[in-house]
Amino acid sequence: MSIPPPTQPPGPPRAVLFDCDGVLADSEGLVNRIVAEDLTARGWRLSGAEAREAFLGMAVPDMLPMIEARVGPLPPRWAHDLSHRIAGAMLAGLEPVPGAVEAVRAVIAAGLPVAVASNSAREELRAKLRRLGLERDFGERVLSFEDVARPKPAPDLYRAAAAACGVPPADCAVVEDSLLGVQAGIAAGCRVFGLTRESPAAVLASLGARPFAAMAELPGLLGLGGAEGKGRA
Structure with missing residues (x-):
């Protein structure tokens, strides 16, 4: 049985916070x-x-x-x-998740700040972004578990990423693919979009995320112009 995605607030977010592994990096x-x-x-x-x-x-x-x-x-x-x-x-x-680089740059082109919040170690995370050609896109807004008191599923990483963007968590969209990551984004008070490459759509939805199937859909789901993508539950 198909489970409808949770209701999301209308309108685009003011910042977008990305997980790395499985969202940006096919790692x-x-x-x-x-x-x-x-x-x-x-x-x-x-x-x-x-x-x-x-x-x-x-x-x-x-x-x-x-x-x-x-x-x-x-x-x-x-x-x-x-x-x-x-x-x-x-x-x-390392290779990117299909559509990930383009999605990040579409968000930036829309004038929204972006950040990465990952349970990876700092050296490892920087290496991934460098390989993907995204290091300059995120600048200093790169948060590893080493930068906060508690890793995901605690909300610390996404709260810190929101602060790095200068935007309240409630006005941020989080892009995740794991159960722990979705729990962290929800606990931080963010709107969460769950990429279904690694976790079932129904499970992500049950935790409060809006499931979607491909990174190419993300700009539309965020309301950044063009035809809105359709996540699959």
């Missing part, structure tokens, strides 16, 4: 393979798909207790070294 498969290889070598045998299922949307601080419960204490620099390895892989072979 989930690559990151999950690296995490799976590392943990398999430490005794927790995982495939990339199983790593995705276990850790989708999570920041490293929240991953650590789960991992150490399975493999024992990790080296002190484990998180740093893993992030550095992921950053290198991103610079070498």
Whole structure:
């Protein structure tokens, strides 16, 4: 049965806050393979798909207790070294989510500020944006879990991103693809649009997001001109 999307306030937002992995960067498969290889070598045998299922949307601080419960204490620099390895892989072979770059630039062309808010580490996040050619588009409005007290699903990242844009959270649109990310955007008081590449539309809608199927639809859904896209529930 189709679940209708939640009611959204009329009119375009005053700022748009983007998640990175799965929204801008088609990075989930690559990151999950690296995490799976590392943990398999430490005794927790995982495939990339199983790593995705276990850790989708999570920041490293929240991953650590789960991992150490399975493999024992990790080296002190484990998180740093893993992030550095992921950053290198991103610079070498990351591709954008189809339509993502164009969507970001359509928002900017409409005169709205944009920000990135990600549960990635800072070095890794910057590497992704550099590879995608979006580093200048976001400027200093790039927020990692290292920049706030609590990662998603806490609202801290999206509240900080809204502040970086100089716009109250209630006037911001968040673009997410994970359950934790949608929860963070809703908790921050933002309007949330849920890209259905990684999570079922019905689940995103049940959390309060407006599901949509492709980044090319986003400018229309935001009311930025042209024919409004139609999300699929």
